[in-house]
Amino acid sequence: MENVTLKENDGVKEGVDQETVDAVREVGGKYKYGWSTDIEMEYAPKGLTPDIVRLISEKNEEPEWMTEWRLAAYDRWLTKKEPDWAMVDYPEIDFQDQYYYARPKSMIEKPKSLDDVDPKLLETYKKLGIPLKEQMVLAGVEGAEDIPAEGRKVAVDAVFDSVSVGTTFQDELKKAGVIFCSISEAIREHPELVRKYLGTVVPVSDNFYATLNSAVFSDGSFVYVPPGVRCPMELSTYFRINAENTGQFERTLIIADKGSYVSYLEGCTAPQRDESQLHAAVVEIIVEEDAEVKYSTVQNWYPGDEDGKGGIYNFVTKRADCRGDRAKVMWTQVETGSAVTWKYPSCILRGDDSQGEFYSIAIANNMQQADTGTKMIHLGKRTKSRIVSKGISAGKAQNTYRGLVSMHPKAKESRNYTQCDSLLIGSDCGAHTVPYIEVKNNSSRVEHEATTSKVDDDQMFYCRSRGMDEEEAVALVVNGFCKDVLQALPMEFAMEAQALVAISLEGSVG
C-alpha cells in the first residue's frame, strides 16, 4: 500500500488515501467499465462444432499442426464433465448457445492513420485509461510505433473479445530480445517456441474449461524472454469482453528462459449486461533455471447487479512450472469482479531450490461467489512456497479459499507457509477455508495460519469520528487488511487495486 505522491528519501511513504477515495467518487461507486462499445462485429455462428474450431484456426491463419491440436482438444472436451466440487452455484451453461468467435470488423484490414480507425474502438481504449500513442498502436495504425511515447513505459497488448488488437512497444522489446505479441501472431511467427511449450504446463486434458479453451481459444498474449535478459519494462495485457453472448477464451503463454526476469500484468473488464457471459482462460508459465516471473492480475470483470443478474462466469486455469533449479514465480491477484470465480493459480516447484509465492485478495460483494486459491506442488529439494490470501465478503456473497500444498517424497527439506485471512462485512455473507495438505517426506515443514474477523464497529466509529464517511472508513480498514498483498503488486497496479477495493465494496455498509 504505497503512495507515489508521498515518496520521500527518508522512506516516509504512505498508502490508502485520497487517490482511492477520489477514484471512488469519480465513478460514483458504480461499476466503472460497464459501458459497451457499439462496433460492427464479425461473428462465427453460435455453438461449438469441429467446423467452428477449424474456422477459428483458419481466421488466425494457423498452421495445420495447430488446427489438429485444437481438434484433438475438442474431441477430449466432448468426453469431459463440468466440475461441480467448487462452492459456487450458477445456472447450467448451454455451451451451444454461445458465440466462440467475434472480432471488430474494422480489424480485418489495417487502418492507415488514426482517421481510419473506428472511433468507437479508440474511445474504448481511452476509457480503459490507455495512453493515446498506445491507443493508436492498439488500433493498428501503421507507423504508430515510431511516434515517441510520453510517460510510463508499460508495453500493452489488448484483447478485445476474441482477438488481440495490437501490442505496443514491440520494437523496443525486440531490441532486448523479448518477444511480446499476441499468441496468434506467435503461432505464425514463432511456431517452434509455441510448439515446444504450449500445453506442457496445462495439458489439453487438464480440466473441462482448460480443454474447452484449448479447442477454441482465439487469442491471448505470448511472451518469451531469452536467457539472461531482464525485460526492460512491465508487460501488460488488457482483456475486454464486449460482444454479447460471447465467450472469451484467451490463452497466455509466458516463457522465461534461463536467468531471465519478467513482470507481467493482466487487467480485465467487461460491459454491464443482464446476461451472464463466459470466460475461460488458460495461462501457462514456464520458468527455467534461475529465472523469475511475476504475474499480477487485477480482475474486474462485471460482477452482476445487486440481485445477481448478469456478470461474468470466470473459470480460469493458471499454472506456472518452475522447471529449472532456483526458478521463482510469484502470482499476485486482486479479484474483485465476476459473478462466479473459479481460479487457482498454481506453482509446480520442480527445480531444486525453486520458489513459488501466491498473494491474493478476493472480494465478493452482493451475490458474487468466489472460489479461489492456489496449489503448491513441491517436487524438487529445498523448494519453498508462501501463500498469503485475503478474502473479503460483503452483502450476501460467499468467498472460499481452496488451497493445496503438496510435498512429494523427493521434495526434501521443503517449506510452505500459508496465511489465510477472511474479513466479513455484515452478517449475510460467508467465508470458507478449505486447505488440503499432503506431506510425503519427513524433512519438510508446512505451516498454516487462518483467521476470520469482522470489520469492527469500534474501528468504524474511530474513523468516522475523525471525519471519514462509512465508505471511506470501510475502504481504509479493508485496504489495511489487504496490505501484505497490495505491497506485492507493482506500484501502478497497487494504486488501481486500492481504488478497486473501495469501489467493489460500495453499498456494503450502512
Place this chain on the structure above:
Amino acid sequence: MLSIKNLHVELEDEDKKILKGVDLEVEAGKVHAIMGPNGSGKSTLSYVLSGKDGYEVTDGSATLEGNDLLDLEPEERAAAGLFLAFQYPVEIPGVGNMTFLRTAVNAQRKARGEEEMSAADFLKEIRAKAKDLKIDADMLKRPVNMGFSGGEKKRNEILQMAMLEPKMCILDETDSGLDVDAMKLVAEGVNALRNEGRGFLVITHYQRLLDHIKPDVVHIMSDGRIIKTGGPELALEVEHNGYADILAEVA
C-alpha cells in the same frame, strides 16, 4: 460553543439509564474539566456527543455553535469541528498512521467544501507537529495505534487533534497512562491549541494534568449528572478529600 441541555441517555440494548439530565455550557476560548467517580458517565457523555452507536438520547439537546449535534452522523460532527481524544484509542491493522490522518484531514476539508491539503504541505505539517510531541517518524508510518504503548497512543490522539484543528476538543482521560514527561508534552500540545475560538472539555481523574492545563471551570459528575461546578480549586478539593464530601453535600 458547546451547549448541552438536560441530556438524558440510556443504552439501546438494555434498559439502563446512564446520563440523567446533563447541563453543560463550554464557551469558546475556555477550558472546562470534568471529574467524577468511575462509572459516573463521563465517557458516555463524550461518546454520545461524537455520535457512537448504542446509545439512545431520550431527552435534552446538544449543540455546537448552535447546530444540533445529535442529528448529525459522526463524520458530520467531526467536520463541524468536534473532536474526541479517546480514552481507549483504537488499533487499525495495516493502515499507516499517516495515511489515516491524511485521509481524515482531507475528508473533513472536503466535507467543508475546502481544498484538499497537498501531500507536501501535509508532510511538512505532520512532521513539525509530531516533533513537538516527540513522536518519531517510525510511529507515523506504523499502523494506527498498533503496538503503541499506552502513552504513545495518547500522544497520537493529541497529534490527530493538532492536525485536525477542531473547534471543540473533548479529551477523555488523555492523562491516564502517561509518564511525567509525556504528560507535559500532552499539556503543551493542548496549551498550544488554546485560543479564543476553541473550547476544551477535559475529562480527568487527577489534578496533575490540570496543573499544566489550567482549567477555567471544573465540573463534578456523579451518577449521570453534573452535581457541582466551580473554579480550579474544586479539582484541588477532590485531589485532597476525594468525592465523599461533595457527594454528601448534594445528597
